[in-house]
Amino acid sequence: MKESAKSQATFVVVAGIVRPVMNLLMNKKWEGTDRLPAGGFIAAPNHCTEIDPLIVGHLLYNNKRAPHFLAKAGLFKVPVLGWVLRATKQVPVERSTAGANRSLQVAQEIVAEGGAIIIYPEGTLTRDPDLWPMKGHTGAARLALEGGIPVVPIAHWGAHEVFPRYAKRFHIFPRKTSRVVVGDPVDLSPYMGRPLDKATLTAATEAIMDAVTALLAGIRNEEPPAERWDPAKHNQAKHGRFVERGQQAAAPGTAAGTAGAAGSQAGDEADAT
Numbered sequence: 001m002k003e004s005a006k007s008q009a010t011f012v013v014v015a016g017i018v019r020p021v022m023n024l025l026m027n028k029k030w031e032g033t034d035r036l037p038a039g040g041f042i043a044a045p046n047h048c049t050e051i052d053p054l055i056v057g058h059l060l061y062n063n064k065r066a067p068h069f070l071a072k073a074g075l076f077k078v079p080v081l082g083w084v085l086r087a088t089k090q091v092p093v094e095r096s097t098a099g100a101n102r103s104l105q106v107a108q109e110i111v112a113e114g115g116a117i118i119i120y121p122e123g124t125l126t127r128d129p130d131l132w133p134m135k136g137h138t139g140a141a142r143l144a145l146e147g148g149i150p151v152v153p154i155a156h157w158g159a160h161e162v163f164p165r166y167a168k169r170f171h172i173f174p175r176k177t178s179r180v181v182v183g184d185p186v187d188l189s190p191y192m193g194r195p196l197d198k199a200t201l202t203a204a205t206e207a208i209m210d211a212v213t214a215l216l217a218g219i220r221n222e223e224p225p226a227e228r229w230d231p232a233k234h235n236q237a238k239h240g241r242f243v244e245r246g247q248q249a250a251a252p253g254t255a256a257g258t259a260g261a262a263g264s265q266a267g268d269e270a271d272a273t
Helices: 005-025 052-062 073-077 081-087 097-112 139-147 198-220 258-271
Strands: 026-031 041-045 067-072 091-093 116-118 151-157 176-182
Touching: 005 026, 005 052, 005 081, 041 052, 041 139, 041 198, 052 067, 052 116, 052 151, 052 176, 067 073, 067 097, 073 081, 073 091, 091 097, 097 116, 097 139, 139 151, 139 198, 151 198, 176 198
Parallel strands: 026 176, 041 116, 041 151, 067 091, 067 116
Antiparallel strands: 151 176
């Protein structure tokens, strides 16, 4: 994607701050970056800590792919941060059907221009006790099937040791390593041309989550659970921090961590249309 001069300059400044910090926090080991498509695509990573967007964004930027996230609309009103989000063409998401549809339209435009849009299918940090990917939302699958867009599964492991889920401080020592593996695009051909009903979107989403889980199992050298964690079956809220329904939610997490929740909003609202 050809970024505007303003976008390029802003990315350079942001990367100049973020990359040294990430390199300081942990070692990195990236695999499969040659599998990133030459054209536009959807990146579908697992989500186990609030700094995940920085991990994925770092990898994509270092491979000359400017990262574009779905972010809560309210963040665009925050001084300085809002300007940065707009300047780098991040995608605002609102909790309304019309707003979510506009967000998906912008995401389609980014991909059509050859860009990379990052969508967390889980929608929020995994509730799985062992941090395996949980049940996914259908927004990424819908966008992919509507536009014929490749979905690239990405799995990472290790960042949660530096900043555990819902942590309040970093754990830098002893030094940890963040491993990231990029997989081949998910084969969604069985679902192309079919009505985008619940059955089709659910099946396509399962295919995406299976691919992400398989990559993570390879990194961890462990067997994933036979059944993917479903928050609804455990009386857990779909959005926000790890709380059971009926309990008061904790304070919002970091700004970077809102990418997953925003992606879930877009997917949920688009599914309602």
